[in-house]
Amino acid sequence: MNNQFDLLIDSFLENKVGIDAGFLSKDLSNGLQQNIRELQKDDLMTDAGIGNNKVKDSQQKMRGDKIYWMDKTRNNIFEREFLLQVDDFINHLNCTCYTGINSYEFHYAIYEEGSSYKRHKDQFNNDSNRKYSLINYLNENWLEKDGGELVVYHDKTVQKILPQSQTAVFFKSDEMEHEVTKANRDRMSISGWLKRI
Ligand code: OGA
Ligand code: MN
Numbered sequence: 001m002n003n004q005f006d007l008l009i010d011s012f013l014e015n016k017v018g019i020d021a022g023f024l025s026k027d028l029s030n031g032l033q034q035n036i037r038e039l040q041k042d043d044l045m046t047d048a049g050i051g052n053n054k055v056k057d058s059q060q061k062m063r064g065d066k067i068y069w070m071d072k073t074r075n076n077i078f079e080r081e082f083l084l085q086v087d088d089f090i091n092h093l094n095c096t097c098y099t100g101i102n103s104y105e106f107h108y109a110i111y112e113e114g115s116s117y118k119r120h121k122d123q124f125n126n127d128s129n130r131k132y133s134l135i136n137y138l139n140e141n142w143l144e145k146d147g148g149e150l151v152v153y154h155d156k157t158v159q160k161i162l163p164q165s166q167t168a169v170f171f172k173s174d175e176m177e178h179e180v181t182k183a184n185r186d187r188m189s190i191s192g193w194l195k196r197i
Helices: 006-015 026-041 077-097
Strands: 018-020 066-069 103-111 117-120 130-137 150-153 158-161 168-172 177-180 187-195
Touching (some): 006 018, 026 066, 026 130, 077 187
Antiparallel strands (some): 066 103, 103 187, 117 177, 150 177
């Protein structure tokens, strides 16, 4: 059966990193980017922390992005559409790969000019609930000179991905080390994790 999600899942199964350059529709990608701009204007995007400590250390230099957690109850039209698409994706993943995902969390992220995120894995040392990472990019016409590449470390090779709008990237949270190189212009995305709790 051919499904809109098979491109992402098949490339993940083949290469450990799934990529679909058209995962989000253009309208949805633009709407979500507009949401970040509004959150930024209202000063609601806040310094991201590391790990899952209740008290975040905003002085840490590991990552420079600012984030805002998504929430279905906010009733924003684009956010709802995005999370419904995530629900559909999880259903398809659970049916085809028996992954048993039963929860998720997503946040908006903006890397302002000069920001980066050093090499890391997404699963916390003290909490293995995060099974898969799903990142969606919201930046039109991103060029190599804009920096802000996602660099994924495979066993013997290094993969670089530009954060182009509509593109989704999908990998196992406990397996793939990755980093975000310094962005030379505002870089917007939605990062999230599919969880088994
Ligand atoms: C993260 C992350 C990568 C990216 O949020 O944990 O690694 O390309 N993001 O935005
Ligand atoms: Mn990460």
